[in-house]
Amino acid sequence: MSFLEVKNLKVHFPITGGLLGRTIDHVKAVDGVSFSIEKGKTYGLVGESGSGKTTTGRAIIGLNKITSGNVLFDGQDITNLRRSKMSARRDIQMIFQDPYSTLNPKKRVFDIVAEPLRNYENLSKREEKKRVQELLELVGLSPESIHKYPHEFSGGQRQRIGIARAIALKPKLIIADEPVSALDVSVQAQVLNFMQKIQKELGLTYLFISHDLGIIKHMCDRIGIMYKGRYVEEGTPEDIFTNPQHIYSRRLVAAIPDIDPRKREQQLQFRRTVKEEYEQSYNDYFDDKGLAYQLQPVSDTHLVALPGRG
């Protein structure tokens, strides 16, 4: 049985307009998304801005209201349950993109990391301090740093503080929304390595949301590609990167710059071919509203949004 299961998830936001400000339409940010993650694995959700990947993550953890569909966590239905009322909610934590804006600048590191502990656990002052120090050590920050403020840290260190806060309650699932996008490459490497390390140590399951296909490929066991609120393709990194079937995935993969300058011409040609193909067969892959079709299996692991056959 899968650890997290998302079934036909829809998140629609109302658009108001007219003289009286009534709801005249909906933005279908997430429009029928289904996937499942196995325990201890990393699932990558890729897409460009406006694809609905972030909304999906936020809906799972309860930060966006789910319009319809279900979220099952460890066999339990957690759709639209309030955070406070849910014991299962503490098992799911989130890491955000910008480590600076999500840490309260007026609070010391100690209070930031201890906050979830205070919300969920009744610890004595001494126990609490011990736990925070352990957590900081785990994320590679010295125990003395508990008295500092977020601005005294570098970007990578701040992201580690964010991670320390996220793992304080020993969660089972972490939703990481672009956790390294704001960081420099060398710092990015630190955080990614560290996330892999604690995954092994704590048996964590990740939902890794990113626009960077290189990072997704490096981190994930299974990948879903989103476009305008829907899935266009899902599969193993092998399926997605060496055998992308949907025209949009192909275009996305072709767009990644190659680190080998000798392949420049080849890459340019490849990209041109894919672009032509994309323009020619756009109508075959998307419906009349420009949205993707339902996923169809093309192999045991590989699903592609192709027009319904029969």
Added chain:
Amino acid sequence: MGNPILEIENLRTSFRIKDNYYAAVDDVSLTVKKNELLAIVGESGCGKSALAFSIMGLHSKANVEGNIYFKGRDIANISPAKLNELRGKEMGMIFQDSLSALNPLMIIGDQIDEIIYIHNNKLAKKDRKEKVIDLLDKVGILHPAFTYNQFPHELSGGMRQRVVIAMAIANEPELLIADEPTTALDVTIQSQILDLLKKLKEDIHAGIILITHDLGVVAEMADRVAVMYAGQIVEIADVYTLFENPLHPYTRSLLNSVPNSNVVQSELHVIEGIVPSLQNLPREGCRFSPRIPWVDSSAHEKNPELHEVNPGHFVRCTCYRNFYFPEKSKGDQHHVVS
């Protein structure tokens, strides 16, 4: 490749913090030739943007020393009026964040029109409008006459970046500086913009400086590459040499820390420690030495200089000869910092 368009000699750009000046760009020398794309790569705070702003004379409160020769003429020490004749005409700049780089209260057409008008006020408004529409068409805007009357916030990020590019190339500059032109964009849009820049490079025969932190972009675009660390250039080479035979420890570390989409790595390389802030830059000896403490200190030069190891391939300091990646000790990848 042609003649040098730009020659920079011993450029030093310092910013005042409290009562002291700190050099963000420290003793940088480089040349850019006609038809050449020089990529300047480095992480945030390495001084690459400060360098670009120094060339364009855009720093309002910095102390810029050294010489910048544009087509043989020193532009680091000329009057603002003379500089204004060059900026926007012979030197163009593309900015990173297209939303804030455009005036929110002015239509697109007027913003591009302005750069043409400033340098050629004899051209009639009607002719300028025609030229602006041609430019918009050239950078791949689908409905140029319509976009002419739109405001920046009405366009998507990719479209806005095209507008910023159209503006920079309006007077067919001989030097084009692109400061992280694709950082804020989605990958598919990024590849479109990069393709556009490639096409323009062939069309306008300019020398281009591309500033980026993205090694993939460098590999795809550059003819030559300069790697910057802590305000200095640590390595310059042609793009093939740099990716195939990188020498400086920083270049090698950087290349190893990027997730490579061709090879599956179990773990990414991590550079020890952190990038020092402007006030805490080590001003003596090899600036990268604190980040490779396992390399014997005698390997570093006292006053590290750029050495030409092969024709056209320069490396700073001698430590590259003794550099090696440390054995990965299990589970202790991250360095504990206080």
Added chain:
Amino acid sequence: MWKFTVRRIGIMIPQIALLSILIFIMAKMMPGDALSGLIDPSIDPATIEAMRDRLGLNNPWHIQYVDWIKGVIQGDFGQSFRFKMPVTELISQRLINTFWLSLATLILTYLIAIPLGITSGRYNDTWADRLITGYTYVGFAAPLFIFALIMVWIFGFHFGWFPTSGSVKPGLSPGTFEYVLSKINHLMLPALSMALIATVTTVQYLRSEIIDTKQKDFVVTARAKGASESRVYNRHILRNSLLPIAAFFGYEITGLIGGTIFIENIFGYPGMGQLFLESITLRDFSVVTTVVLIFGIASILGALISDIILSLVDPRIRIK
């Protein structure tokens, strides 16, 4: 755009209705009514009561309100107890006087604010900026009525350059050139006194707008285009900083109302503000009610003007 305006006006109508109800209820709560002052004390109370009945003064408040509002809409605000004349007639001349005073003040406010704000913002941290900022602090700290008294004393009594009361020299006939000149002469001192104080907010606002805009990326873009410093200022910095000031215009009107009450009394200027205080001391309630209603409507209109200007000048709002 028109949709926004229509919706905005739609919001305004209930605001005005609510305002009129509040004012009416407050007026009713005050002791006495239209008959208390008029009537000979020797008249039989029963007769007074019959008179009240006939005038509808014993009806429930909402019926009385409807009667009152019907009159108001037709321009009938009732009778002034004190002046024994219709309120409409009493107010019309004063309304015009206050209008001219406000207009003159507004013009002077901007005439002072724009050059000072621009100088202060463009050359911030120079001696000129420090001087101007110093003036704005004094302006913030000085109470209007004390400042106005000083002005009257210096320029009215001591130098005698300006008249110290009235709105026009008696004996001149309306429409003549002398009449207009005399009007302006009477306006100058009160308008200037008010403007000198009211302008400091705008100076400060403009200064910080300019300092803020100076650091925007699009200003760097303009410099990279090769634009001269004066062009960078005129086309990019000033234009973008003046627009929020333009939008503030409507709210200035609201500020003026408070100002005119003090100024007109100190300068003996026959306008709405003076009438307002006079009517309160004389308990001339029908006049007070009318004045409050007009002031209220002016404030609401001011806010409306601000919103409309903002939506006109800022394309980011205009689109919605």
